[in-house]
Amino acid sequence: MGTMCPVCNGLMEQGPLCSSCGAEMQDAGLVTDYLGPYSPYFHTSFEAPCCLHLFTCPRCGEDKRIAVKLINI
Secondary structure, rough: EEEOOOOOOOOOOOEOOOOOOOEEEEEEHHHHHHHHHOOOOOOOOOOOEEEEEEEEEOOOOOOOEEEEEEEEO
16 A cells, blocks of 8 residues: 655645635645755655645745645555
8 A cells, every 4th residue: 555645646625724814825846846855954864654845825925834644545
């Protein structure tokens, strides 16, 4: 049995709400896409059952990192 990220695979219907203005935040991709695999901020020992995504608010520009729990397939 494997696991997958519901955000990466388009299964998440609604993003989280922005804590600043209340608008729906949009997925901006994986945090590792911005930091890179060799970044000093990327821990290779990070093997938690989650996928770290960056969400941004289209209204006020706030961003937030959210660990999305992987689901079993």
